[in-house]
Amino acid sequence: MATSTSSKLSKAVKQHYMDLPQGDKVQAMYIWIDGSGEGLRCKTRTLDSEPKTIEELPEWNFDGSSTYQSEGSNSDMFLIPAAMFRDPFRRDPNKLVLCEVLKYNRKPAETNLRNTCKQIMSMVDNNHPWFGMEQEYTLLGTDGHPFGWPSNGFPGPQGPYYCGVGADKAYGRDVVEAHYRACLYAGVDICGTNAEVMPAQWEFQVGPTEGINMGDHLWVARFILHRVCEDFGVVVSFDPKPITGNWNGAGCHTNFSTKEMREDGGLKIIEESIDRLAKRHQYHIRAYDPKGGLDNARRLTGRHETSSIDEFSAGVANRGASIRIPRAVGQDKKGYFEDRRPSANCDPYIVTEALVRTCLLKEEGEEPIDYRK
């Protein structure tokens, strides 16, 4: 089993140092999304006192030529603090700070999708859009093979693993448990976890969270997962189809509701929204993975509990459809719906933004509207 060398460093030695008092000084770890649109980067700075709000955190900058974001001759990029969380690795009073990235001319970087998302969310404040995202992921050893799988081969076929228990069914539960606690400590809205259909695949859910917070909380939850896995010496992959063949892919099913949908008779609004989504399938597919649909093409095959990428479909309790209306919602005639199309490595900012544009702002056509013009 390939766990990293670093994970074997003495934790007793580490504990001695981590217990050292630090006076009034506070460590703030700035986190940002790199040029790939999927990768996370981080670096730390010392502050003279504990920041109480996000406004107290200073702007910073970094070398964008080392993160696929700029050229060496003009490489400074800006980090703008956007959301602050407690640090579950260094503990209080230290902080994790999620940031937006601006280019040298202070325009949003190409993969800074938060900027537009925030603008769109501010237009629909009164509708109170709630999201819940189900983040699936696969644990790998440092050799790139799924964690716990035999080195030269495969485990038994899918069937016993979903929500399973036992050393022959659940691979890497320690990571899941540690991640859950770390999210709770940090202040991330984690609402549940379960083992998934493929062995070494897991899922956690974040929500219900309103507006821009969905993207913030999901990105920080992903960062925490990467860091927890690093500590254990394994690797987490958000690739939507890590193993070809008769193995499930990994998605990020997105549950969505507005104030109207949650009220009596809301099912009507849900059905109207689904009609609108049906007419805009290609636009959404482009928004639902960082490669404009190319990643999802490997996953949305119409098999393994997915819909086909080429067709839009919806149905009550239907896991083979693009949109699933939960049975309880069908019965209560109000609630929410689940968009099953987003890939595990999607950017939650653009996913949530797309749902708001189509369902609340009632946009049509292939291109999003630029409301700044």
Next chain:
Amino acid sequence: MTEPLLQRKWIGVAQLRLNKAVRQQYMSLPQGERVQVTYIWIDGSGEGLRNKTRTLDVEPQTIDDIPEWNFDGSSTYQAEGSNSDMYLVPVRMFRDPFNQDPNKLVLCEVLKYNRLPAETNHRMNCNKVMEEVKEHVIWFGMEQEYTLLGIDGHPYSWPTNGFPGPQGPYYCGVGADKAFGRDIVECHYKACLYAGVNIYGSNAEVMPSQWEYQVGPCEGIEMGDQLWVSRFLLHRVCEDFGVVATLDPKPMTGNWNGAGCHTNVSTKLMREEGGLEFIEQAIEKLGKRHKEHIRMYDPRGGKDNVRRLTGHHETASIHDFSAGVANRVASIRIPRQVGQEKKGYFEDRRPSANCDPYAVTKAIAYTCLLHSEDREESEEENIPAM
């Protein structure tokens, strides 16, 4: 593997196996009034650090409470056996993150038998220059890059017979396939905070197993003091974990980044409104003394930096001087923010990771604030270590 290498690896691994619980039993013993003070100094290589400890009867409150000491310079490349006593003169005191309060770490200057500064004691002349330019309130921030190695000398966590994937995903990276040895970085950071070193920040660097931390802003002579102590802390933390930190400027040849010690500089005038003018003046002066600075920017008069300053991997060529806003392949970079606000600081990207910060800060202060056509730097001030 050759026989001696096998033995070395085995011994290294054995040391790692020393029981930390047993150690803790002893480290938690009370020590009454008496205090352990660890004296730290730079040896004859100009890069290596040495240390030894003595007991004091009572906790020293200031540096003046700590007595001079001496050591055997013939064992540190600093003296002949026939006349080997050298003096240790305490200059700055820190809390001890290894033995903890009330114990201390004390950085020392080294004097020869005749009480003149040792060859690698660049602090004395640095201090003279800093005193002379006091009114300018010169601040420094130094970005110390370093590479972690296993006890076998190969970069830490790299595959034994090979290489990791190419550079790209490692800078500021997270994940077991991207960040190698973060525990060391975390522990070093805490140790610095505890000790009282002005650690500004840390990040993973472009080459895997390479890291960086920054110390500053520090005024004048403080920069060298703090950076040297931060390096001692790094070596000590690595020792506890059984790995090695190297400050070599080009530990891996080929398409792998080197390690530098970018030095950020500002004076009172540069930090005030319209300061950009003074920054540009300083850069012009630096441009006229490129060769002199290169000699001071590593402990081998430029021979180490030649392997690193190639013009590739975010470096400027060692042969040319250049400057630019937000330009990471220039000798001097003016940060974009500074270009916009027209005041602030500049970054000299030339110093090697294993530079002596006293020599570097002294050279910069001298060139920017003191040097003129009529004034010659004294012979003494201009000698590199080897």
